[in-house]
Amino acid sequence: GNSVTQMEGPVTLSEEAFLTINCTYTATGYPSLFWYVQYPGEGLQLLLKATKADDKGSNKGFEATYRKETTSFHLEKGSVQVSDSAVYFCALREGNKLTFGGGTRVLVKP
Amino acid sequence: DTGVSQNPRHKITKRGQNVTFRCDPISEHNRLYWYRQTLGQGPEFLTYFQNEAQLEKSRLLSDRFSAERPKGSFSTLEIQRTEQGDSAMYLCASSLSTGTDTQYFGPGTRLTVL
Numbered sequence: 001g002n003s004v005t006q007m008e009g010p011v012t013l014s015e016e017a018f019l020t021i022n023c024t025y026t027a028t029g030y031p032s033l034f035w036y037v038q039y040p041g042e043g044l045q046l047l048l049k050a051t052k053a054d055d056k057g058s059n060k061g062f063e064a065t066y067r068k069e070t071t072s073f074h075l076e077k078g079s080v081q082v083s084d085s086a087v088y089f090c091a092l093r094e095g096n097k098l099t100f101g102g103g104t105r106v107l108v109k110p
Numbered sequence: 111d112t113g114v115s116q117n118p119r120h121k122i123t124k125r126g127q128n129v130t131f132r133c134d135p136i137s138e139h140n141r142l143y144w145y146r147q148t149l150g151q152g153p154e155f156l157t158y159f160q161n162e163a164q165l166e167k168s169r170l171l172s173d174r175f176s177a178e179r180p181k182g183s184f185s186t187l188e189i190q191r192t193e194q195g196d197s198a199m200y201l202c203a204s205s206l207s208t209g210t211d212t213q214y215f216g217p218g219t220r221l222t223v224l
Binding site for chain 2: 044049093101103
């Protein structure tokens with residue numbers, strides 16, 4: 001079956017640091033890939049997505065590239081802010097349902 | 111705001127009781143999904159509707175769980191004879207099958223079974 005593996009947190013870093021969250025997936029076909037973010041006390045929000053190999057999704061300074069050869073979709077941001085503190089979920093969609101990773105908590109300190 | 115809404119936001123119940131949650135999707139969205147999220151984990155798919163038809167159910171959805179979407183708009187998720195293991199956040203999402211079919215999530219209903 002499909003699965004998503006992402007690095008465990010928490011990830012603690014200072015403001016303006018570079019952030020990378022690794023995500024790899026297993027799928028039988030060619031899924032669409034997503035990053036969702038959950039800010040404290042809020043619901044899941046779509047951060048970015050990519051629907052085919054080599055696509056790059058980007059939003060709010062975050063980027064992720066769909067790498068079919070390594071089955072990866074790593075999330076990156078060049079300079080994080082305190083407001084980026086949240087839990088980040090990598091997910092794939094094959095068919096009509098999303099399969100999520102376990103989430104990575106990110107804490108950005110001033 | 112016309113996002114996905116869920117009610118109630120919190121529910122505390124005693125083991126053995128029945129509970130029902132409601133989800134109102136984004137208007138015009140024809141697809142509706144239920145997920146369950148336990149503490150420290152990612153959401154897990156439970157079931158999915160296209161209009162009023164329930165098209166897919168996870169093996170996680172035991173016989174005690176039932177979901178409906180009678181008129182193709184709002185949906186309800188009922189859990190009968192609740193157990194402590196049912197304690198979780200129940201998330202609803204909706205999407206439009208034409209176009210990107212991106213799923214948008216509601217704030218969730220947090221269930222605590224005592």
